[in-house]
Amino acid sequence: MVAFIIRRLLGLVVVLFTITVVVFVLFFATPGVDPSSRLAGRNPSPETVAAVKHEFGLDRPLPVRYALMMKRLFISRDLVSYGNQALEVVPAILSAAPVTFSLVIGAAVLWVIGAIAMGILAVTFKGSFVDPLLMILALIGISMPVFWLGEVLNLITQDRLHDTFFFRWVPPLGYVPFTQDPWQWFLHLIIPWITLSILYIGFYARVLRANMLDIQNEDYVRTAKAKGLPPQQVLVRHVLRNSMITFVSLFGLDLGVLIGGGALLTEVVFNLPGVGRLTYNALTALDLPVIMATVIYGAFFISILSAVVDILYARLDPRIRPT
Amino acid sequence: MGGLILFLVIVVISFLAPFYSSHIANTDPFVSNISGTTVVDGKTVDVVQQGGGGLGLGETPIGPTWHSNYFLGADNQGRDVAARVLYGGRASLLIGVGSALICCLLALAFALLAGFFRGWLDTIVSRVMDLIWAFPVYLLAITIATVLLTTPGGVKLWFIHIQATSLWIPTLIIALIYVPYVYRPVRGQVLATREKEYVEASISQGASSLRLMFGEILPNVVSTVIVMFPLMIATTVLTEAALSFLSIGVQPPNASWGTIIQDGQGLLYSRPWVAIAPGIMIVLTVLSLNVFGDGVRDALDPRAKVRVRE
Numbered sequence: 037m038v039a040f041i042i043r044r045l046l047g048l049v050v051v052l053f054t055i056t057v058v059v060f061v062l063f064f065a066t067p068g069v070d071p072s073s074r075l076a077g078r079n080p081s082p083e084t085v086a087a088v089k090h091e092f093g094l095d096r097p098l099p100v101r102y103a104l105m106m107k108r109l110f111i112s113r114d115l116v117s118y119g120n121q122a123l124e125v126v127p128a129i130l131s132a133a134p135v136t137f138s139l140v141i142g143a144a145v146l147w148v149i150g151a152i153a154m155g156i157l158a159v160t161f162k163g164s165f166v167d168p169l170l171m172i173l174a175l176i177g178i179s180m181p182v183f184w185l186g187e188v189l190n191l192i193t194q195d196r197l198h199d200t201f202f203f204r205w206v207p208p209l210g211y212v213p214f215t216q217d218p219w220q221w222f223l224h225l226i227i228p229w230i231t232l233s234i235l236y237i238g239f240y241a242r243v244l245r246a247n248m249l250d251i252q253n254e255d256y257v258r259t260a261k262a263k264g265l266p267p268q269q270v271l272v273r274h275v276l277r278n279s280m281i282t283f284v285s286l287f288g289l290d291l292g293v294l295i296g297g298g299a300l301l302t303e304v305v306f307n308l309p310g311v312g313r314l315t316y317n318a319l320t321a322l323d324l325p326v327i328m329a330t331v332i333y334g335a336f337f338i339s340i341l342s343a344v345v346d347i348l349y350a351r352l353d354p355r356i357r358p359t
Numbered sequence: 360m361g362g363l364i365l366f367l368v369i370v371v372i373s374f375l376a377p378f379y380s381s382h383i384a385n386t387d388p389f390v391s392n393i394s395g396t397t398v399v400d401g402k403t404v405d406v407v408q409q410g411g412g413g414l415g416l417g418e419t420p421i422g423p424t425w426h427s428n429y430f431l432g433a434d435n436q437g438r439d440v441a442a443r444v445l446y447g448g449r450a451s452l453l454i455g456v457g458s459a460l461i462c463c464l465l466a467l468a469f470a471l472l473a474g475f476f477r478g479w480l481d482t483i484v485s486r487v488m489d490l491i492w493a494f495p496v497y498l499l500a501i502t503i504a505t506v507l508l509t510t511p512g513g514v515k516l517w518f519i520h521i522q523a524t525s526l527w528i529p530t531l532i533i534a535l536i537y538v539p540y541v542y543r544p545v546r547g548q549v550l551a552t553r554e555k556e557y558v559e560a561s562i563s564q565g566a567s568s569l570r571l572m573f574g575e576i577l578p579n580v581v582s583t584v585i586v587m588f589p590l591m592i593a594t595t596v597l598t599e600a601a602l603s604f605l606s607i608g609v610q611p612p613n614a615s616w617g618t619i620i621q622d623g624q625g626l627l628y629s630r631p632w633v634a635i636a637p638g639i640m641i642v643l644t645v646l647s648l649n650v651f652g653d654g655v656r657d658a659l660d661p662r663a664k665v666r667v668r669e
Contacts, residue, residue: 051489054490055494058490059502062506176642178649179649181604181617181641183601184620187638190627191631298495298497298498322505327505331494331499335495339493
């Protein structure tokens, strides 16, 4: 087990290193482009270009430039964006991370509860109209572009039905930090949580239903039924529990993707100042230092989380622990 | 089957876009028409009304007329939204189907090579796939798109020259980022098929590597790719919409469903149809493909565990 963990962590280090190299080379070593003009943002002045050239050591060989960039990103953390009024990149990401975190965690709670409820209902009522109805709803859920769904919900709750009883409580778009006012934090995030979770409720409900139907045919389920256990107990203790193996590993990876920047579209539509919107603002200004940093941040988060999932998984299930 | 029919209907009406705009709506949806007028119920109206905003500022385009001209209204440049949605559908579907096709072919080729020859070739290809996989799909697409869009004068690669506004750029980006999704299960199948008795029989008859790959292994793994194909199109259509919404997908003067939703964002509360209509088209397209894809999977491969999604 210890050997497995060490190997997995070494693999992680290699992946993280390769990610930084790939991103760096893509941004700053593509042939035929002067990297200083890219770094300086849209329509830079000649002075800015000269300052950029000097700061990033662009007259020096590529490996030195890579080392300089990584030093400024991870060690001195003073990488500055030129497109955006000398915004310091690393502190900007660190202060945006809690917003993304709030959004993703709340949505995750909703989608786990929603998906388990839908999965159990669909399996319990298999053969009646409830099961196909739920599965069509799930399919519609995974077919909607999340940013469009967000806009439609905005239209309903902010404009068309805002003055009715149902949506009068919906605050204007934006974010209130939890430390400042927990209740407002909660109110501001309800609609974004729902928007983000719908896709995942649909997807996880489908996976869970398929898994539960598979497991219902296992020998141990038949044994449990033969023992005379009540059907509800068989469903929850034997079928659901074993179906959760796939669910949990998918959940870990999706959580990593979302915190790593996958919630970008939801943040943009609801004007939440998280890492995703930081990336979006940088995109509209073609602000490369920020884009590079957020991409590396996202890829790091996913790689680290997937290593953690692998290790936890090996701990839980000895069958997949390689020797 | 219903899914396939709905998808084909959407494809056909999208490809009738030029006919619609020139014979029914009588406009060019790519030319701005801010000072133009149109006739509604016998009255002449400005396409874009000035000073519609709260302080007499801003401008409000005409809303849905539900008639042949400006059926869904205009966007803030006075362009016919209904015609743009049809043209946008053409771009979205071309990119979606094209990138799914390129993605599946690339994945199939790599999986055949890696799974058949194994050894160092397999190691290299699989490591590269793992690396692509380590990036969140949207962030990888953002990275490549920013690089390509900031390359002045378009992309020049040997003899190929792609303009920065070409639809090929989003197509290739989306194809590339999803290759590992298809590659992994297919490579596993190639590895398993390679050990089957009929392949050994063919080897003992002195078949060449090429003959083994294309005559024995390919026909047995191709059904996996066919099962994934409709679901891949659903995924690529959604990705294209997201990238275009973020302004790094389809570039003007082209339009796609994603860019029209972005155009409609600023008009959301005054003229919601600009954003809603292309979204409905996306939902219908993706839903039809998902239903069709489920059907194909149940028909060809009832025990498949492979699922693709956003």
